[in-house]
Amino acid sequence: MDINTIKKTRRNIILILFLSIICLLLISFLPWIAVAENGSVKENLHFNFEMMEDSDNLQINGLLNILMDIYILFWTIVIISLISFIFIVYYALIKRTLLFRMLILASSSIIFVLCAFVVYFQIIFSRTIDEIDSISASMMIPPFAYAYVQFIISIFLLIFSGFYTINIINDTTKHFKSYKIQKKEKKKELEQKTTKGISIESEIEKSLKIPSKTDSLKNSSREEKLAEIDKLLAKKDSDKDKQKEDVDISKKESDKQVKDNLPSENEKIVYEEKETEEEPIEDVEPEIKDNKQIKHPFPEKKPKKEIEKSDEIKLSEHFEKVLSTAIEKKQSEIKPKQQKEEKIIKNEKVEPSQIEKKQELIKPDFENDSYQKDIKENLTDKILKIKCPECNYIFPYNKESGKKIICPKCGKEGKIEIKI
Amino acid sequence: MIDEEEEAEKESENKEEKKIYKTKDQMLDESFKQAEILKTDKSKKVDKYISPKKPFIKIGALIIIIAIIGLIIINYVPFLYINYETSDTSIKQYFSYGDFKNDLIEPEKIYSLFESTCIDCSDNSDSYIGLTINDFTDTPKFTIYIFYIMIFIGAIFTIFILVDKKKNFSENTITIVHTIFTAFIILAGIIILFLNIKFLSANLLQKLNNSFLFALDFNKIQMLYFMTYFLIMISTILFIIGLILMKLNLNKAVDKFNLLSSENNNLRYKYRSKI
Numbered sequence: 001m002d003i004n005t006i007k008k009t010r011r012n013i014i015l016i017l018f019l020s021i022i023c024l025l026l027i028s029f030l031p032w033i034a035v036a037e038n039g040s041v042k043e044n045l046h047f048n049f050e051m052m053e054d055s056d057n058l059q060i061n062g063l064l065n066i067l068m069d070i071y072i073l074f075w076t077i078v079i080i081s082l083i084s085f086i087f088i089v090y091y092a093l094i095k096r097t098l099l100f101r102m103l104i105l106a107s108s109s110i111i112f113v114l115c116a117f118v119v120y121f122q123i124i125f126s127r128t129i130d131e132i133d134s135i136s137a138s139m140m141i142p143p144f145a146y147a148y149v150q151f152i153i154s155i156f157l158l159i160f161s162g163f164y165t166i167n168i169i170n171d172t173t174k175h176f177k178s179y180k181i182q183k184k185e186k187k188k189e190l191e192q193k194t195t196k197g198i199s200i201e202s203e204i205e206k207s208l209k210i211p212s213k214t215d216s217l218k219n220s221s222r223e224e225k226l227a228e229i230d231k232l233l234a235k236k237d238s239d240k241d242k243q244k245e246d247v248d249i250s251k252k253e254s255d256k257q258v259k260d261n262l263p264s265e266n267e268k269i270v271y272e273e274k275e276t277e278e279e280p281i282e283d284v285e286p287e288i289k290d291n292k293q294i295k296h297p298f299p300e301k302k303p304k305k306e307i308e309k310s311d312e313i314k315l316s317e318h319f320e321k322v323l324s325t326a327i328e329k330k331q332s333e334i335k336p337k338q339q340k341e342e343k344i345i346k347n348e349k350v351e352p353s354q355i356e357k358k359q360e361l362i363k364p365d366f367e368n369d370s371y372q373k374d375i376k377e378n379l380t381d382k383i384l385k386i387k388c389p390e391c392n393y394i395f396p397y398n399k400e401s402g403k404k405i406i407c408p409k410c411g412k413e414g415k416i417e418i419k420i
Numbered sequence: 421m422i423d424e425e426e427e428a429e430k431e432s433e434n435k436e437e438k439k440i441y442k443t444k445d446q447m448l449d450e451s452f453k454q455a456e457i458l459k460t461d462k463s464k465k466v467d468k469y470i471s472p473k474k475p476f477i478k479i480g481a482l483i484i485i486i487a488i489i490g491l492i493i494i495n496y497v498p499f500l501y502i503n504y505e506t507s508d509t510s511i512k513q514y515f516s517y518g519d520f521k522n523d524l525i526e527p528e529k530i531y532s533l534f535e536s537t538c539i540d541c542s543d544n545s546d547s548y549i550g551l552t553i554n555d556f557t558d559t560p561k562f563t564i565y566i567f568y569i570m571i572f573i574g575a576i577f578t579i580f581i582l583v584d585k586k587k588n589f590s591e592n593t594i595t596i597v598h599t600i601f602t603a604f605i606i607l608a609g610i611i612i613l614f615l616n617i618k619f620l621s622a623n624l625l626q627k628l629n630n631s632f633l634f635a636l637d638f639n640k641i642q643m644l645y646f647m648t649y650f651l652i653m654i655s656t657i658l659f660i661i662g663l664i665l666m667k668l669n670l671n672k673a674v675d676k677f678n679l680l681s682s683e684n685n686n687l688r689y690k691y692r693s694k695i
Contacts, residue, residue: 003678010670018663021610028614029621031628041635046628048621050550078610082603085666089599092673093592138628326448389678 003389005171009088009104012164016111017081019157023118023150024074030146031138033063033129046138059132066125073118077157080107080114105172108165115158122151178391388412479665480577483605486654487570490612493650494560494567502530504641516556532636533643548629548636549622549643559615563651566615570608577601595672602665609658612651619648 027049034044035057047055049071052064084107091100126147129137137145386397388407395408403416500516514530534553580597583589626633626643633641 003674006674006677010667010674014663014667014670017606017666021606021659024610025613025617029617029624031621031625037632041631043631045548045632046625048550048618048625050552050555050618050621051547051625054547054552082606085670086596086599086603089669089673090596092677093595323448326445326452329452 002171002174005167006088006092008167009108009164012160012167013081013085013088015160016157016164017078017085019153019160020074020077020081023153023157024071024078026150026153027067027071027074030150032067032147033060034136034138035060036134036136044136044138059135063125063128063135066121066128070118070121070125073114073121077111077114077118080111083107084111101172101175105165105168108161108168112158112161112165115154115161118154119151119158122147122154126151386416389414479601479661480574480581482661483574483658484571484578486658487567487574490567490570490651490654491564493647493654494564497647497650499556499560499645499647501644501646502533502642505639507637507639529636533633533638533641548632549625550618551622555618559619560647562615563612566608566611570605573601573604573608592676595669595676598665599669602662602669605658605665606662609655609662612655613659616648616651616655619645620652 029048031046031048032052033047035047037043037045047060049064049067052060052067055061055064084104087100087104087107091104126137129135137147140146140149384397385394386405387394388410390407390412391410393407393409397405397416405414405416406412407414498515498517500514502514503511505511531553533549534547534551534556577597584594622645623643626641630641
């Protein structure tokens, strides 16, 4: 069911329930008829539903039967509307199946038919009152009878129930039409790509059931690759800058700790370069070329580099000192653990060969586990699978690409809104 | 003189340089601080997933309280109050607390208001205000039963919520239970309203059929049904609560219908259409 129809059904079902309950209460509240008395008091005696029940007059009993029918109809409308309310909630939350869709449709059509019967019985009630001479409708203000109040409300009820049913019928017809069109299109496609030994109908049904996972996976893998390349490029740039800074800092004696940390960062660079060599960039690059939408991943980074270079030229000795102290601060705060380890190594006065061994031991852990996990986590953060509410097609979405989304299959536009 | 000028120039240059260094230093510190904040924020976002706390739904308890109040009203609030003038212009009052049928009312003609004693026999009706003596006994009895049912349903719902706190049911199951519960509340509200609205209707008929009551020697009669007024008030409150809950449940269902969660991370996304 479409979200638009769900919203409309929500509004209509509340209105139907509210109006039907009011009508039900009005049956026992309103005085319906006035009977001319010929006793000591020669006036009209007003009758409500309870009084009509107690009466022995046959004509009144005939009218009571019609009222009883209306009363029963309203009770059934109330109960069916409550059931359909539960159906709607259940459908929207858990089971979006055809069975529930049909149940909602059936309940809405029953409500509409019952409302139509209510109006019909009320018309009959007023006609029978007109036919009897001694009985007249109980008047609120002379031309306006009390019974009209309920009649007007029941007409409103009929209109709303009509809207309710039309809304659901339209949605179901749309659904079936779209299903047929999709089936035809798929048939045509498959006829073109007919292969021996594969039945066409089974394939159509398979493809129509749920948008295939393979398509989404293909797209997602492509997106993931692109995102990976973006990440690596960004890391490369940042590490190159870091390298330059570190080379300047290494000249001074005060930056011994920074010097000690440098190898670990160099390792990163080495690893990343290895990864870039290992990764099938050649396979991905043609895809980038094919899609004209995807241009350079970091077009804004060029002017930044230029600015940094110009700053480097202007750097004086004092500024270098300030820079070095700031970097010291940063690194001392960010990597206290590394410093601790280094201090321990220094205190123990381990031989350089042993340190190298330790570094080698650390290397593979860093390369294999933590760094790869970081990349994976970042990628999973970026790319999400999103299901289109119109055609149920699952497609990948990159969080950084913006809030607007368009379904690649049916072209439904929408906005993405984060809800934590 | 020239040396002094040169010294002054040097001093001024030094001051300017110091100023530049200070500003640059400040700029660097700020940029590092910002970078740190950004880094820490990201880590926080990744590490600390804010799991939505399930609110303890107190509606079950509220329904129990309403039902208990209703039972108290039935037992302690006067059901009927009659005030009328006799032919001697003397005012007579009468109070009834429920057991109207077994009360020995004086004068007995008060019964004729609710049951025809053939003072002025009419073939059309036994009573002029649409109430019988049985209504005074049956209505509180049935309303008491409904209040008991309400207490039972409310208790079940509160137990379910308490169990949910430990067993952690899914949101969908909670909302479905909630919808069934609201349907029961609405039904209970309607039944109580339907049982008691005839007393309100009696007041309207009293005005319309006043001449017939006057013929029965009830001049300037006032009939008030305090208990039923309170019960109608309670049932309307129940009915309104039911409708509000119904709307809330439907809203929740629509939101869920429009909400899509990602499998990779614990964020939930809302696909908003152009409606």
